[in-house]
């Protein structure tokens with residue numbers, strides 16, 4: 001789940017933040033009892049802009065998807081160590097795998113890592129990468145690969 005907020009103080013200072021989380025247990029939400037105005041939920045089906053096939057693959061779109069689809073919850077792009085392998089200098093490197101072999105992080109490897117994460121596990125990491133097959137379009141995966149390749 002992605003929750004984003006944009007707040008502004010009376011003095012005009014603004015705060016924009018995003019949180020990515022997996023709800024575990026939700027208690028019932030009664031907006032008016034919590035001090036909110038009655039909520040109106042619009043259930044009209046609509047397509048998210050990110051799912052439109054018309055967006056041509058680009059580094060900028062990849063950066064947007066990195067945040068929008070939650071990759072950033074696990075992968076860093078600045079070399080910081082975290083739960084998942086960082087993306088900085090990943091493209092073109094030889095990645096050590098859990099089975100003791102090494103693989104070149106080329107276009108096909110990056111794409112496979114997104115569509116079928118269990119196929120090759122990076123040494124030192126656990127299976128824990130969600131499978132994005134059927135969730136991201138081909139164009140979106142291309143954008144993400146372009147973005148990873150841009151992180152030298």
Ligand code: HEC
Nearest residue numbers: 070071074084085095110113117120121122125128129144
């Ligand atoms: C819940 C945490 C999590 C999220 C969210 C996540 N990943 Fe991963 N990812 C991992 C882990 C853990 C690994 C290492 C294990 C493996 O190789 O499958 C990994 C591995 C990878 C690799 C291979 C990295 C390497 O060093 O070889 C790529 C590429 C990748 N993820 C892309 C993505 C993309 C693109 C997204 C968003 C669309 C994403 N990941 C979202 C946890 C995550």
